[in-house]
Amino acid sequence: MLKRHSLDAVIIGAGVVGAACAYYAARAGLSVAVVDRGPVAGGTTGAGEGNLLLSDKEAGPELDLALLSTRLWRELAAVLPEEVEYEAKGGLVVAPDETTVNALRSFAAGQRATGVDAVEVGAGDLHDLEPHLAPGLAGGFHYPQDAQVQPAQAAARLLAASGAELYLGEEVTGLVRSGEAVRGVRTPRRELLAPGVVNATGTWGGRIAALAGVTLPVLPRRGFVLVTEPLPRLVRHKVYAADYIADVASESAALQSSAVVEGTPSGPVLVGATRERVGFDRSLSTEALRRLAAQAAALFPVLAGIRVLRTYHGFRPYLPDHLPAIGPDPRRPGLLHACGHEGAGIGLAPATGCLIAAALTGAEPPLDGGPFRPDRFDESGPHRRHP
Known part of the structure; x- marks a missing residue:
């Protein structure tokens, strides 16, 4: 079996989250390889719509992550090829009645306090934004910061820009261990050795965690x-x-x-x-x-x-608390997770990549990663979070 040494990190998963981790790790000066059992964007990323949303997230850790990603996607749009189809189209949330408008108003107030631009739209103004909307709606909220990308192209272009070594069509069948620490991955064709291994396998994140002997309830x-x-x-x-x-x-x-x-x-x-x-x-x-x-x-x-x-x-x-698992797994040194984003992985990918790159290099993270700790489900049931 071939062995590849001198890598700083191996990322499992060639979807948009894995691609973003590779991109920001490479920008931090790390030597990176990406391995996936299928093609680029062959899993959840390829089946996504490309949503980059703030509008559906209440004030809290996920919205903080999304705000950072919103800024980073704008930066990426300036340097990635046009094929990623970044479009700052904005979002419009509509309500059928006044009760729902009031609920949206309260929701938007919490978002605005964190930096979200949420503009109330009266019933008479909805058709100025969307002429073909159904009549009779009570109002809504316009979110100018919502945007869109072509997700498969975004993943491919981020990977290309990262310069990472790609090993596609190779399933990770085991993790290389040194005592309790993870020190690489094993496929049927090779071993890739590195001090950091990133689990960016999305829906299959629990399977990779199990190979390391830990639980992640994805x-x-x-x-x-x-x-x-x-x-x-x-x-x-x-x-x-x-x-x-x-x-x-x-x-x-x-x-x-x-x-x-x-x-x-x-x-x-x-x-x-x-x-x-x-x-x-x-x-x-x-x-x-x-x-x-x-x-x-x-x-x-x-x-x-x-x-x-x-x-x-x-x-x-x-994941049961609707937050992704991002960062080092204290139960297995050398193992990091970047998965469990549910339907927001494309939107949250750049911020996730920045958090992973900071963890790999020991740099100051761009925001508090505590709410995303991978081991937070270990105590007192699935909804217990570590302080």
Whole structure:
């Protein structure tokens, strides 16, 4: 078996989070390799819509992470090729009644205190932002900082810019250990040795943790997306109903759906998002697709007669407290985690990469990583967090 020495870090996972970890680690002067059992963006990243959202996050650690990422994505957009399709389109959250408007108003007040730009939009002004919206809505909130990228291209371009060695089509079957410490990875073809190993495998993060003899309770949360025929730009922003925010925060395993509708630079309209915990069941759910189509047409009646060309689905990496696991694992020196971002991994990838690079180099982190500690589930059940 081949052995590759003189690496500073091995990153497992060539999705957008792993790519961002490689990019920022390389910028910090580290020698990096990335290994993945499939192609670049072959997992959850390739099944994502590319959301870069602040609008769906309440004030707290995840929003802090998202605010940092928002700034970093803008910086990346200036240096990455146009193929990443970064678009600062903004988001629009709409409400069907005054009760929901009031709830959104309270939600937005907490966000504004952290630096989010949330602008209330009255019922009479909604159609200035989105002319094809359904009539009768009570109002909403505009989030100018929400944006979008093409996720697979973003991952590919970040990896290319990192200069990392890529080992694709090689599954990590074991971790190289020295006592309690992790010192590399093992695939059927080679060993890659390094003082730092980063678990950026998304929904499969629990499996890599298990190879190290530790527990990380990542579960798959399946979601579907509809893709329409190419259209003129009917939808200007990322538009969704307020109940989407509750779906994101829900702990339910049952099917939940709330339409998120957006146009793309190439023409098709994307319609998400469903959530359900059904393991890694890849079968098509006609009920999920029916709900999405109906909810999208309710928001934008003009879509009712539009053809859906295809659908795709993926698995969001869900952790019980809805926060990702980011940083060193104190239970296994040399092992770091960067997974469990659920549906926000694309948006949170740059900030995650910065936190991982700081941990690998011993630099001052850009924000407090305490809430994301990988071992926080060890004490008193899955919702216990370390102070």
